[in-house]
Amino acid sequence: MAHDHHGHDHAHHHHGPPADGNFSQAFKWGIVLNLVFVAGEVAGGLWANSAALLSDAGHNLSDVLSLALAWAASLLATRRPTERYTYGYKGATIQAALLNAALLYLALGFILWETIDHLRHPAPVNGPVVMMLAGLGILVNGFTAWLFRRGQKGDVNVRGAYLHMLTDMLVSVGVVVGGALVYFTGWQWLDPAISFIILAVVGVSSWGLLRETVQLSLQAAPESIDVAEVRRFLLSRPGVTQVHDLHIWPLSTRDTALTAHLVRPGSENGNLFLRDLQHDLQHEFNISHSTVQLEDALPLMGAHGCCDEQVA
Structure with a gap:
């Protein structure tokens, strides 16, 4: 005789972050802070003629979209199951994570194109402005990463937000160093070169996330x-x-x-x-x-x- 058992008890399932509450606030703060910062980086990058700042702004903008998609998916996942969607809408978190990974690499391709153009046609860079905005980026991205630190081991969506913010903070450190080098040496080619390094760092650091989201979308264990x-x-x-x-x-x-x-x-x-x-x-x-x-x-x-x- 066969016995079927369906386990639905989630009372002890507290390894991942909640989809609302503190992490909802983290998503809100992360989106608002990064939108303001992106606007500042774009304005400063155009004024200072910095490919590194513009590339960092582009990546930060993709992070804003990633945060918004991850937040929307986590909220959708809390909806109750229906007769048609018998598991509810939890799978939206996987689709959002996969879409975020794809959008990130699409943004990287666009930024790479712009960086190559700046390398072929170098122009003077305002080092102090670059250093000031990138220094602000260290604070913004570092604080946003801190907001997600608690849940980054339990949810690939939260881990994606955490890693993106942490990577951006480290990249901003690199931009500050590059801005200082351009200011003191006058070597304008350093700015697009640093932009290439930024692209490489982001691309490599995000590869594991892309691989995992593809696996999850294919229902791999x-x-x-x-x-x-x-x-x-x-x-x-x-x-x-x-x-x-x-x-x-x-x-x-x-x-x-x-x-x-x-x-x-x-x-x-x-x-x-x-x-x-x-x-x-x-x-x-x-x-x-x-x-x-x-x-x-x-x-x-x-x-x-x-x-x-x-x-x-």
Whole structure:
């Protein structure tokens, strides 16, 4: 006889940040501060004729859009499930993260084009203005990164915001140094050269985020979960002789689901077994939604391919 168990208990799921409350305020502050700063950088970059400032402003503008999309998706994820969207709208966080990663690299391509043009046609740069605005950027980006520090390990959306802000802060440090070098040496080519470095830093630092969001969009198991370890864990449960049809996928950037069939001859105390299993999956692997079917024996043919595993 088969038993189905659907784990919906989120009472202990506090590893990720909330979608509202403090992080809603963090999104608000981050968006407002960065919009004001972007406006200042664009004005200063045009006045100082600085490719580095303009490239940094372009990236900061993409961060504003990223923050807005991530915030909207996190709010959408709190909506209750419907008859059609039975998991709710949690998947919006994955789509937003993927879109943010794509927009970031699109912005990098545009900035690269502008930087090459500045390198081919160098013009005098106002070093003091560059240093002043980039110094302000250190404060703005550093403060915004600090707002997201608590949740950056539990949600790829929040981690994206945190890494972008932290990267921008470090890049602003580089712009300050570059502005000083241009001011004291007069080497105008240093400004676009520093812009190239900024592009490289942002591109490399964002690659992991892009890779992870693509994986999540394809319903790959989250990188934080070792599927082989989960399978070994299931096989170690009392009475379990085989695991098949094991699937682990992300419901959102914070929530993970699991389905599996466990061969457990006799299936005694099935309800108690399933309750304890759900609890352990939640606390050992942060899998918040589990659906497990218990079976007395293998299905007919028993052919489920490479994913079958049994106790030796």
